[in-house]
Amino acid sequence: MTHFRTSCTGLTLIVLAASGGCGPSRTAPFSPSTSPRDTRVMVKPPESVAVESLLKGRRLADEGRAREALIEFERAIENNPLLVGAHLAAGDLYMQQGDTQMAAVRFERASSLAPGSFDAQFKYGQALQVLGQLVDAVRQYLKALAIKPNDFQANMNLGVAYLQLNEPENALRYADRAVKISPRDGQARTNLASVYSALNRHEEAVAEYLQSIELMPVSPEVLLNLADSLSKAGQFEQAINTLEQVVRTDPSAAAYERLGTAHFRIRRYDEAEQAFRKAMEIDPNHYPALNGVAVCLLNKYIWGDYAEDSYRAEAVRLIIRSTNIERRQPRIQALYDRYKSPR
Incomplete structure (x- = not known):
């Protein structure tokens, strides 16, 4: 008789390999304390970190902790360069700290990211105006006003920028609009008066100056x-x-x-000479006062029938001093050429 040995084959072998034999498998009961732990670290997406930094920065700024706030705003930008609010907030703090160049960098980025944002366009214009980049500042103010045409500050600033560019004709529209928007703002009245003065409309300038004096110190x-x-x-x-x-x-x-x-x-020539000489006492290099005294002396010389040459001599000395300070004075130079020698 042939005897057969029982063998573990197939799926049974797999079980035996795990259990150590052909007998029944003994599985230990599940215990949470002995299960493998999940050691994975949850990493926040950069966008979430950026928003958290922006909010934290705003809280710090409200508390007057500008330096720490700026660190948070820059961290927000690093994690999300497209976060417009972070660029604007950082730019505001840079402006407060007097770092207009960095403020312009932040505001420029904000204006590019959000062309429909009034704040972005206006604040970039402000920074450019402070930096003396007036043509670019005008461009930004015009963009801002395309979004909010009746914004008081943008109209007033644009009028000033045009005046700084020696374009009073362009300045008038915006300076006048600023006054119409806020008629009791003394600075707006002063700016409009300056525009009228540059346009040689002095009676209107006087009226605006007088109103501004009533509205502010x-x-x-x-x-x-x-x-x-x-x-x-x-x-x-x-x-x-x-x-x-x-x-x-x-x-x-x-x-x-x-x-x-x-x-x-x-x-009133005597009173005029006294006032000119007082100006010279305060500032010996104030050349318009030197010219004033010289002209008064030359008048005395002429009215005295050229008899008192000391008037002419002193006038010539003052003219020489004046033209050494400011050479581009053709009319004063003409007086020198005429009276440099005694009659």
Whole structure:
């Protein structure tokens, strides 16, 4: 009789290999404490990190922690270069810190990413204007105004930019619109007055300067500009009164020189010379005052029938000083050529 040995084959072999024999398999009960742990680290997508950094940066900025806020805004940009809010927020802080160049970089990127964003276009224009890149600033302000035509600050800034470019005709439209939008804003009135003055529309300039003075604290600069327009409008007495107010509160070579000019225009030559000499005391190199005294002395020389040569000699010395400071004075040079030698 042939005997057969039982063998484990097929699927049974696999079981035996795992259990160590042909007998029944003994499987240990499942225990959570003995199961393998999941050691994978969950990594946040860069976009989420960027948003978190932006929000954290805003909180820090609100708390006055500008340096830490800026770090967060830059981290947001690093994780998501397309996050417009981060570019704008970083640009704002750079502007506050006086780093206009970096602010312009951030605002330029924001304006490219969001061409329909008023803030992006306007803030880039502001940075460019501070940097003196006026043609580019005008372009950005025009883009901003295409989005919000009646924005007060954009209209006012654009008017100033055109005036800085010596384009008062273009400035007028926007300076006037700013006043219409906010008629009680003194600075807008001052800007419009400056535009009218540049256009030689001095009566309108005077009206705007006077209104601006009623709306904001009076500054010497505004009073000086008002006096200039008063003089050019032929209102010399009013100009003198305005300039006397300036020299009482904030004396300067420019104020005394303009006071002298106003007196000279109404033939108060002694008062004119006194004011010019006062300007020279404050600033010996203020060449318009040197010219003023020289002209007064030459008048005395002429009216005295050329008898008192000391007037002519002093006038010539002052003219030489003046033209050494500012050479491009053809009319003053002509006086020198005429009176450099005694009669």
